[in-house]
Amino acid sequence: MKAVLVVLDGLGDRRCKSLGYMTPLQYARNRVLDRLAAEGETGLVDVVARGIPNGSDTGHLALLGYDPFTCYTGRGPFEALGAGLSLSHEDVAFRCNFATVADDGTVLDRRAGRISTEESRELAESIQSMEIDGIQFIFRHTVEHRGVLIMRGEGISHRVSNVDPHGKTSAIQKPRPLDDSPESLKTAQALQKFLEKTSQILQAHPINIKRREKNLPLANYILTRGAGRLPNLAPFEQKFGLRAAVVAGGALYKGVCRAAGFDVVNVEGATGTVNTNLGNKVKAVVESLKTHDFVLLHVKATDTLSHDKKPREKAEMINRVGDALEKMLEQLTTDTYVAVTGDHTTSSEVGDHRGDPVPVLIWGPDVRGDRVTKFDEISCMEGGLGRIRGVELMPILANYLGTLELYGE
Amino acid sequence: MKAVLVVLDGLGDRRCKSLGYMTPLQYARNRVLDRLAAEGETGLVDVVARGIPNGSDTGHLALLGYDPFTCYTGRGPFEALGAGLSLSHEDVAFRCNFATVADDGTVLDRRAGRISTEESRELAESIQSMEIDGIQFIFRHTVEHRGVLIMRGEGISHRVSNVDPHGKTSAIQKPRPLDDSPESLKTAQALQKFLEKTSQILQAHPINIKRREKNLPLANYILTRGAGRLPNLAPFEQKFGLRAAVVAGGALYKGVCRAAGFDVVNVEGATGTVNTNLGNKVKAVVESLKTHDFVLLHVKATDTLSHDKKPREKAEMINRVGDALEKMLEQLTTDTYVAVTGDHTTSSEVGDHRGDPVPVLIWGPDVRGDRVTKFDEISCMEGGLGRIRGVELMPILANYLGTLELYGE
Numbered sequence: 001m002k003a004v005l006v007v008l009d010g011l012g013d014r015r016c017k018s019l020g021y022m023t024p025l026q027y028a029r030n031r032v033l034d035r036l037a038a039e040g041e042t043g044l045v046d047v048v049a050r051g052i053p054n055g056s057d058t059g060h061l062a063l064l065g066y067d068p069f070t071c072y073t074g075r076g077p078f079e080a081l082g083a084g085l086s087l088s089h090e091d092v093a094f095r096c097n098f099a100t101v102a103d104d105g106t107v108l109d110r111r112a113g114r115i116s117t118e119e120s121r122e123l124a125e126s127i128q129s130m131e132i133d134g135i136q137f138i139f140r141h142t143v144e145h146r147g148v149l150i151m152r153g154e155g156i157s158h159r160v161s162n163v164d165p166h167g168k169t170s171a172i173q174k175p176r177p178l179d180d181s182p183e184s185l186k187t188a189q190a191l192q193k194f195l196e197k198t199s200q201i202l203q204a205h206p207i208n209i210k211r212r213e214k215n216l217p218l219a220n221y222i223l224t225r226g227a228g229r230l231p232n233l234a235p236f237e238q239k240f241g242l243r244a245a246v247v248a249g250g251a252l253y254k255g256v257c258r259a260a261g262f263d264v265v266n267v268e269g270a271t272g273t274v275n276t277n278l279g280n281k282v283k284a285v286v287e288s289l290k291t292h293d294f295v296l297l298h299v300k301a302t303d304t305l306s307h308d309k310k311p312r313e314k315a316e317m318i319n320r321v322g323d324a325l326e327k328m329l330e331q332l333t334t335d336t337y338v339a340v341t342g343d344h345t346t347s348s349e350v351g352d353h354r355g356d357p358v359p360v361l362i363w364g365p366d367v368r369g370d371r372v373t374k375f376d377e378i379s380c381m382e383g384g385l386g387r388i389r390g391v392e393l394m395p396i397l398a399n400y401l402g403t404l405e406l407y408g409e
Numbered sequence: 410m411k412a413v414l415v416v417l418d419g420l421g422d423r424r425c426k427s428l429g430y431m432t433p434l435q436y437a438r439n440r441v442l443d444r445l446a447a448e449g450e451t452g453l454v455d456v457v458a459r460g461i462p463n464g465s466d467t468g469h470l471a472l473l474g475y476d477p478f479t480c481y482t483g484r485g486p487f488e489a490l491g492a493g494l495s496l497s498h499e500d501v502a503f504r505c506n507f508a509t510v511a512d513d514g515t516v517l518d519r520r521a522g523r524i525s526t527e528e529s530r531e532l533a534e535s536i537q538s539m540e541i542d543g544i545q546f547i548f549r550h551t552v553e554h555r556g557v558l559i560m561r562g563e564g565i566s567h568r569v570s571n572v573d574p575h576g577k578t579s580a581i582q583k584p585r586p587l588d589d590s591p592e593s594l595k596t597a598q599a600l601q602k603f604l605e606k607t608s609q610i611l612q613a614h615p616i617n618i619k620r621r622e623k624n625l626p627l628a629n630y631i632l633t634r635g636a637g638r639l640p641n642l643a644p645f646e647q648k649f650g651l652r653a654a655v656v657a658g659g660a661l662y663k664g665v666c667r668a669a670g671f672d673v674v675n676v677e678g679a680t681g682t683v684n685t686n687l688g689n690k691v692k693a694v695v696e697s698l699k700t701h702d703f704v705l706l707h708v709k710a711t712d713t714l715s716h717d718k719k720p721r722e723k724a725e726m727i728n729r730v731g732d733a734l735e736k737m738l739e740q741l742t743t744d745t746y747v748a749v750t751g752d753h754t755t756s757s758e759v760g761d762h763r764g765d766p767v768p769v770l771i772w773g774p775d776v777r778g779d780r781v782t783k784f785d786e787i788s789c790m791e792g793g794l795g796r797i798r799g800v801e802l803m804p805i806l807a808n809y810l811g812t813l814e815l816y817g818e
Contacts, residue, residue, distance in 0.1 A: 366423050366756075368765065368786055384787070386796040388459060395460030399764035406762055407457055408464030408477065409484040409504075409635050 001401040002289050003242070003337040003364070004328070005296045005393075007063065007253075008321060009056060010303030011342025012358035012377060016311040016349055024306075024348060025359065025376040028315040030322030032329070033361070036338060037375035040363030043385025044377070045393065046355075047344050053355040056303070059343030060256040062390030064296075065240065066233055073158050074228020075252065080148040082255025085140055087150055087230055092158045092187065095226040096139070096147040098123065098219035099164075101199070105172045107165055111145040113217035119207050120145055123219055126205055127198045133190040139198075139222070142251055149224055151191070157183035160191060164223035172221065191224065198222055235261040236294075240394055241403030245288040247281050248298035249273070257296060263288075272300040274317065278324035286331045293401070306346035314348055337364030337400055339393065340375070360385065360393065366400055410810040411698050412651070412746040412773070413737070414705050414802075416472060416662075417730060418465060419712030420751025421767035421786055425720040425758055433715075433757060434768065434785040437724040439731030441738070442770070445747060446784035449772030452794025453786070454802065455764075456753050462764040465712070468752030469665040471799030473705075474649065475642055482567050483637020484661065489557040491664025494549055496559055496639055501567045501596065504635040505548070505556040507532065507628035508573075510608070514581045516574055520554040522626035528616050529554060532628055535614055536607045542599040548607075548631070551660055558633055560600070566592035569600060573632035581630065600633065607631055644670040645703075649803055650812030654697040656690050657707035658682070666705060672697075681709040683726065687733040695740045702810065715755035723757055746773030746809050748802070749784070769794065769802065775809055 011025070019027040048054040048062050048069070057075045058068035076093035087093055098120055100109040115123075124141035131137070135153035142148060159178040165171060175191045177184030199221050202208060208218045236244050246257035247265050249272030254264045267284045269277025281297060288295045299321055305314040329338070341360035344353050359380035370384030388396070398404050420434070428436040456471050457463040457478070466484045467477035485502035496502055507529055509518040524532075533550035540546070544562035551557060568587040574580060584600045586593030608630050611617060617627045645653050647670075655666035656674050658681030663673045676693045678686025690706060697704045708730055714723040738747070750769035753762050768789035779793030797805070807813045 368424065368790075370787070370790055382791075384790045386453070386790075392459040395458065395764065397460070399460040399462060402759065402763075404460070404462055404764060406462050406464055408467030408481060 001293070001335045001337070002333065003294050003339065003397050003401055004285055004289070004332075005063070005294070005397070006321070006325065006338065006340045007060070007296065007298045008302045008318065008340070008342050009298065009300045010306045010344055010346030010353065012345030012356055013306060013311065013314070014345070014347045014349060014354070014356065019311050019315070023377050024311045024315040025318060026378065027311070028318040028322070030319050030375070032322035032326045033318070033340060033375040034373065036340060036363040037361045037379070038373040039369070040361050041367045041370050041385050042359065042361045042372040042375065042380040042383030044357035044380055044383070044387050045341055045360045045390055046357050046387065047390035049389065051355040053353040054344050055353065056252055056343050057256060059390065060253060063341070063343060063393055064236060064256065064260050065391055065394035066260065067391050071231035071233060072228070073231070075226035076148065076228045077230040078252050078255035078259060079142070079226070080150060080255065081230065081258045082251030082253065083140060083142045083148055085148065085150065089230050089232050090152070092151040092156050092227055092229060094149040094224040096149050097164060097223045098145045098147070099221045099223045100217035100219065101172055101221035106170050107172050107223070109217045110164065110166070110223065112219035115145050115219045117144055120147070120219065123202060123205055123207050126201050130194070130197065132193045132197070133186065135190045137194050145219070147222070149222070151187065155183050156187045157181055158227045158229045159184040160188045160227050162225035163195065164225040166225065172223070175224070195222060230259060233260050237261055240294075240398040242294040242398065242401065243292045244294040244296070245292040246296045246298065247284045247288065248296070249276050250298070250300050253298040262296070263292065274301040274304065276301060278320060279327070282324045282328040285328055289332070289336065302342070303346050306348045307351050309348055309351045311348035335365060337362060337397060339363070339397055341393070357387065360388070362397065362400070364400060410702070410744045410746070411742065412703050412748065412806050412810055413694055413698070413741070414472070414703070414806070415730070415734065415747065415749045416469070416705065416707045417711045417727065417749070417751050418707065418709045419715045419753055419755030419762070421754030421765055422715060422720065422723070423754070423756045423758060423763070423765065428720050428724070432786050433720045433723040433727060435787065436720070437727040437731070439728050439784070441731040441735045442727070442749060442784040443782065445749065445772040446770045446788070447782040448778070449770050450776045450779045450794050451768065451770045451781040451784065451789040451792030453766035453789055453792070453796050454750055454769045454799055455766050455796065456799040458798065460764040462762045463753050464762065465661055465752050466665060468799065469662060472750070472752060472802055473645060473665065473669050474800055474803035475669065476800050480640035480642060481637070482640070484635035485557065485637045486639035487661050487664035487668060488551070488635070489559055489664065490639065490667045491660030491662065492549060492551045492557055494557065494559065498639050498641050499561070501560040501565050501636055501638060503558045503633040505558050506573060506632045507554045507556070508630045508632045509626035509628065510581055510630035515579050516581055516632070518626045519573065519575070519632065521628035524554050524628045526553055529556070529628065532611060532614055532616050535610050539603070539606070541602045541606070542595065544599045546603050554628070556631070558631070560596065564592050565596045566590055567636045567638045568593040569597045569636050571634035572604065573634040575634065581632070584633070604631060604633075639668060642669050646670055649703070649807040651703040651807065651810065652701045653703040653705070654701040655705045655707065656693045656697065657705070658685050659707070659709050662707040671705070672701065683710040683713065685710060687729060688736070691733045691737040694737055698741070698745065702812070711751070712755050715757045716760055718757055718760045720757035744774065746771060746806060748772070748806055750802070766796065769797070771806065771809070773809060
C-alpha cells in the first residue's frame, strides 16, 4: 500500500468579494478534486491548532506528524537543509537576504534590487567562511538574493532576534539575545561582528562597485532571520513504517522533509513558482512510488497568488493542479491512497496567512466515505473525518496503509 | 440514575466486499440498536487517538476514563488481576502460553496443540512457585493453554521483551532488556533462568510423557509476553461517583475493571466466545444494577469473528446482542442510560485491529438527540456527539448521571 500527500501551499482561503463571495476552491470547482472528495472522505484541518495562523515550516512539520510546539525553534535550519547543506543539531542556522542598507542603517531594499543569482553567488564566495569569537560562520548563497548562514561552535544559542526588519520598520535591527542566557548574548554579539565585517567586504566588492556605476542598489548587507536549531526528529520511516520521498520546488519543503529522513527528488522545472512544471512533478511522483511507500507533492504557487491577492489566479492554479492530478491518478496502482490538503490558510483578500482551518480529503481503497461531494472549505465541514489537527493526518493515513504498530494487545 | 455501557469488542469495521461493501453493522441493521441510535445521540470514538490501532487493554482503559498513554505499561497485570490473582504495583506480570518448542528453539505450536484446561492445570502446579536470583516467580494457569506469571522482588522492571514470537518468526525469543537499566537486565536474565528451569520440569512431567506416547505436541515451554506493572488508577467510584460492576467472560476485561475498583460479576456461561450465554449476561446486568450505578457489559465474539475474517457471522452476532439488549431494556428502570460502543475497530477483511473510529450511541432520559437513525460507522459520523476520544466517554456519561463535581464555582 502506498500514499501520495498533495500539499497545495496556503490552499485554504476565505470568501472573496471578487469571486462573488466564494473561496478560490469553491470558484475553481475542480472536477478532479471534487471527484476525489466525493469518492473519499473529507474534513477540516487545524494545521497547528484552532485559530493559530502558521507558517509553512510549522505547517509541514505538523502535516508530517511532528508537533511543531515541541520540536520547532526557527525556519533557518530547514532552509539550510533544503539548500543541500549538512548541519548538526548544535549548529544555529538563519535565512538570509542580501539587502541594500544606507549608512544610517535604513533598509533601502530588502532584496538588493532583486539581485541576480550569478552576482549573489560571487558575493557569497567572498564571505563564505570566517571565525569570530571562536565561532565558525558558514554562509551559502541559495537563489536570487537569498542565502543561509550557519553558526557553529561551543556555547551558542538560537535565541537571537531577526536583523531583517521584514517590512515592520525601515531600520535595520541589531541582533538581540531573546533570553538571559550567556549563550544568547555571545551569539548576538558575534553575529553583530559578522554582519559588520561582511558589510565592509561586500561594500568594497567588485560586484557592488559595478552596481554603483550602474546606479543599481548595492548588496551591502546581510539580513538574517529565522534563527533555529535542527530538531532531532524521530525518522519518518520509524514513526510510520513508510519509506518516503518529497517532490517540491522550494528549499524549505525539501528541508523539512530531509529533517524527517525523506529522500529528496529533484525535478527539472520544479521552481516553487507559478511557472512550475506540474507535469514533471507528477511524473516524478509516479516514478518515486516505485521505490517509496509515501510521496509528498508540494505546490507553492497557490500561496504566492494568495499573498499577491489574486484569488482568481489562485483558482486557476488549483484547476491546473487538479488536471495534473488526473494524469497522476491514471498511473497509480489500485492500492494507492491520495490525500490533498494545504499547510495553512492564506487569505487572498488579506494577502497573508490566517488561522482558518484547511480542507482535507483522503481517497483510496478502504476509506469509509461520507456525503461530501465537493472539495472546498465549506463542504468539507460536513466530512467524515470531522475536524482534525495537522499532526493527526499521518496516523490516519498510516492506519489505512496498515503500517502502524498496535498500541497495547 | 444508572448506566449500562455495552462494549462489543472490535465492533468498528470497514466496508466488506462480501457484504456488498457494507460494514457488518450496516449489514446487521439491528432494529434494537437502530432504535437506541434514533432515540439517543450518536458519534464516533477515536478510542485512544486518531488513526492509532489499539489493543483491548488500552481500549478498555480509555473507555473507562483512564488515559493509557499515561498509565499503561503492558497487558500482563490485567490478565493476572482478571484471573483472580492479587498483585502489587511493584510486581511485574506477564501473559503466558504453554507451547511446544523443539530442541533448536523452533516454536512448533504456540498453544501446545490447544492442550486441555485439566492437563494445563496439572502442569502449572509443578512450576507454580520458585525463587531465582532473589526474585519470586508465581505461575498460575487460567484457561486452556493460557496462564499468567508474576515476578516479585527488589530491583525488577517491566521493560523486558516478549518471549512469544507471536507469528512474527518461528524461533523462540530470549527475553531482552528494553532499556539500559540494571533492573531490566536483571529481570531478563532471571526470567531466562526461569524459562530454562521450567522447561526441564515440564519436559519430564508425567502429562508430557503421556502426550509423547500419544504423539501429541508437548507443553514443554512457557511463552511470556505483555510484561507490565499494575497502574495505580484513581478508583472509578472516586473519579465518577459511580459504584461499578463488570459482566464479562474474558479475564482481561475483568482485570482492567478490577484495576479501576469494579466489582466482578461471574456469570455462568459467559465464556468470552461465540457461544457465550448472552441471556445470562443480560440477567446479570439487570441484577447488578440493583446494587450498582454503573455496569459494563462486555461481549468478545464480535472481535473474534473479525479476526477470523467472518463479517457475515459478525453481523449475526451483532444481531444476537441487539436482541439480548431488547430483553435488558424491558427490565431497566426509567432513569437508566445505555451506551453502546466498541473498544477498537477490527477489520473483517484485514483480520486485525485498525485505527478507524468506532461508532457510539448514548440513550437515556436527558440526551439531546440528533438526526441519526441508524447505528453504524457511516451514519454516526453525523451524530450529535461528534468525534470524541475514548477517555471522554465516561465524563459524558457521568454528566448525564449528575455525579460529576462542579469544576470551579
